[in-house]
Amino acid sequence: MDGTELRTRVAALVSEATAGEVSASDVLAGGSMISLGVDSLGLLRLVDAIELEYGVEVELNDGGRTLDSLDDLVALLVAARSEDSPAAQG
Numbered sequence: 001m002d003g004t005e006l007r008t009r010v011a012a013l014v015s016e017a018t019a020g021e022v023s024a025s026d027v028l029a030g031g032s033m034i035s036l037g038v039d040s041l042g043l044l045r046l047v048d049a050i051e052l053e054y055g056v057e058v059e060l061n062d063g064g065r066t067l068d069s070l071d072d073l074v075a076l077l078v079a080a081r082s083e084d085s086p087a088a089q090g
Helices: 003-017 024-029 040-054 070-084
Strands: none
Touching: 003 024, 003 040, 003 070, 040 070
16 A cells, blocks of 8 residues: 555545544645544544554554644554564564
């Protein structure tokens, strides 16, 4: 899955987590998910969906770094993939 596909899929997960209240196209346009209308329940659903689909642990406020935008989430997933790759392990 390339970066564009990953962005598109994560944006769809945001939309699903908010029961369609926030559209994937709005998420793809950028900005804070909170300002787009993603509430705390939506964020929890999103974290669960990302953890299930990608097998990574997500902390929304990890060491002072917030995960509040699509770019933040994509960067987290790319970094997790890099850590799991054979080149990173050995």
